[in-house]
Amino acid sequence: MSPERYQRINQMLDKRQPDLTVVMENVHKNHNLSAVVRSADAIGVHEMHAIWLTKKARLSGGTALGSQNWVKIHNHKTIGEALEATQGQGMQVVVTHLSEHSVDFREVDYTKPTAILLGQEKYGVTDEALDIADHHVMIPMVGMVQSLNVSVAGAVMLYEAQRQRELAGLYDKTHVSAEERHRVLFEGGHP
Amino acid sequence: MSPERYQRINQMLDKRQPDLTVVMENVHKNHNLSAVVRSADAIGVHEMHAIWLTKKARLSGGTALGSQNWVKIHNHKTIGEALEATQGQGMQVVVTHLSEHSVDFREVDYTKPTAILLGQEKYGVTDEALDIADHHVMIPMVGMVQSLNVSVAGAVMLYEAQRQRELAGLYDKTHVSAEERHRVLFEGGHP
Numbered sequence: 192m193s194p195e196r197y198q199r200i201n202q203m204l205d206k207r208q209p210d211l212t213v214v215m216e217n218v219h220k221n222h223n224l225s226a227v228v229r230s231a232d233a234i235g236v237h238e239m240h241a242i243w244l245t246k247k248a249r250l251s252g253g254t255a256l257g258s259q260n261w262v263k264i265h266n267h268k269t270i271g272e273a274l275e276a277t278q279g280q281g282m283q284v285v286v287t288h289l290s291e292h293s294v295d296f297r298e299v300d301y302t303k304p305t306a307i308l309l310g311q312e313k314y315g316v317t318d319e320a321l322d323i324a325d326h327h328v329m330i331p332m333v334g335m336v337q338s339l340n341v342s343v344a345g346a347v348m349l350y351e352a353q354r355q356r357e358l359a360g361l362y363d364k365t366h367v368s369a370e371e372r373h374r375v376l377f378e379g380g381h382p
Numbered sequence: 383m384s385p386e387r388y389q390r391i392n393q394m395l396d397k398r399q400p401d402l403t404v405v406m407e408n409v410h411k412n413h414n415l416s417a418v419v420r421s422a423d424a425i426g427v428h429e430m431h432a433i434w435l436t437k438k439a440r441l442s443g444g445t446a447l448g449s450q451n452w453v454k455i456h457n458h459k460t461i462g463e464a465l466e467a468t469q470g471q472g473m474q475v476v477v478t479h480l481s482e483h484s485v486d487f488r489e490v491d492y493t494k495p496t497a498i499l500l501g502q503e504k505y506g507v508t509d510e511a512l513d514i515a516d517h518h519v520m521i522p523m524v525g526m527v528q529s530l531n532v533s534v535a536g537a538v539m540l541y542e543a544q545r546q547r548e549l550a551g552l553y554d555k556t557h558v559s560a561e562e563r564h565r566v567l568f569e570g571g572h573p
């Protein structure tokens with residue numbers, strides 16, 4: 192590995208936020224999945240979770256621009272299994288859901304360990320996810336359409352988390368363990 | 383038109399922000415164009431501008447979910463012509479551009495009349511756009527990928543404008559003229 196690449200990967204790892212993740216529940220369009228991974232990488236998400244609706248869903252290198260090599264994606268068979276994993280890490284579950292009972296997404300504290308849950312393009316999130324969640328949030332909309340594109344909603348959520356974490360100084364400290372740093376540097380982004 | 387639909391359109395018009403617009407410079411993938419229009423509608427953009435790279439680009443009803451019926455899109459042959467139109471309305475031009483000379487996107491005041499310029503998927507914005515712009519801004523990224531998807535960048539920009547305008551009370555006043563309200567209600571979303 193060149194010294195420049197070594198330094199670049201180390202700088203990236205310095206900013207990673209292992210206690211912030213995204214759970215994609217049945218999101219199945221490639222360009223949406225890829226765009227979410229790309230946004231997640233951009234704000235320092237280190238690991239993500241997905242429940243695959245079909246086996247056909249696959250991250251395309253084109254739209255994800257290689258970010259799938261840097262954000263580890265854990266596949267789960269059920270939403271219960273996925274949220275067990277994030278709750279096991281002490282994360283609150285924040286479900287994005289279009290409902291009059293949801294609160295404005297900016298009211299939640301994303302400096303806490305957090306799993307952001309995004310739903311399926313057509314049907315949204317499942318009742319099971321809503322039951323397990325600590326918060327139901329909604330991104331305000333004042334136009335004629337009923338919902339945002341899922342990758343757009345994901346990015347708006349993630350950049351709110353980034354804004355809060357930046358203000359709280361969470362990007363000024365290193366959070367990745369020495370072992371994890373070693374693993375990523377060793378694999379060099381080609382796992 | 384049913385009373386419910388009449389009321390729904392009036393409520394939408396009450397929130398419209400005619401002094402906030404998006405200029406899409408050569409953005410050519412349908413799903414990106416459509417997602418930007420959908421996000422723009424969601425935060426109250428009333429009119430947009432596009433410079434088409436190819437004639438093939440078309441808004442698909444599927445992804446835009448009908449928002450293209452509610453956000454008027456002006457087509458232009460050149461970026462100069464598009465920015466002449468927005469500057470003629472007294473708007474500052476804010477160009478999104480990945481460069482070390484760009485400032486953080488949250489430093490700009492979007493409560494002022496503003497045109498947000500988004501660039502082409504592969505090549506970004508043109509030098510001509512950069513020359514005309516009042517501000518060059520960048521959405522911070524701390525990961526391995528170099529850029530965000532353009533519709534994601536557009537949404538993050540628009541929701542920052544929404545956040546500032548909400549705080550400033552700009553959604554509490556009506557900004558659309560009586561004539562414009564009449565036109566939209568008359569056309570009923572089927573222009």
Ligand SMILES: C[S@@+](CC[C@H](N)C(=O)[O-])C[C@H]1O[C@@H](n2cnc3c(N)ncnc32)[C@H](O)[C@@H]1O
Pocket residue numbers: 287288289308309310311312313314315316328329330331332337338339340341342344345
């Ligand atoms: C296209 S929407 C699904 C729409 C579905 N008809 C519903 O009512 O849930 C796909 C996903 O995008 C996210 N989403 C879209 N718009 C949102 C908004 N305004 N607030 C929060 N999440 C949103 C949610 O994760 C949602 O499950």
Ligand SMILES: C[S@@+](CC[C@H](N)C(=O)[O-])C[C@H]1O[C@@H](n2cnc3c(N)ncnc32)[C@H](O)[C@@H]1O
Pocket residue numbers: 478479480499500501502503504505506507519520521522523528529530531532533535536
């Ligand atoms: C995929 S990017 C273009 C990348 C191109 N290689 C460049 O360097 O400009 C497409 C458009 O998305 C927007 N964009 C993407 N990431 C951005 C960021 N971090 N900050 C501001 N704008 C961004 C800009 O409008 C850009 O022109």
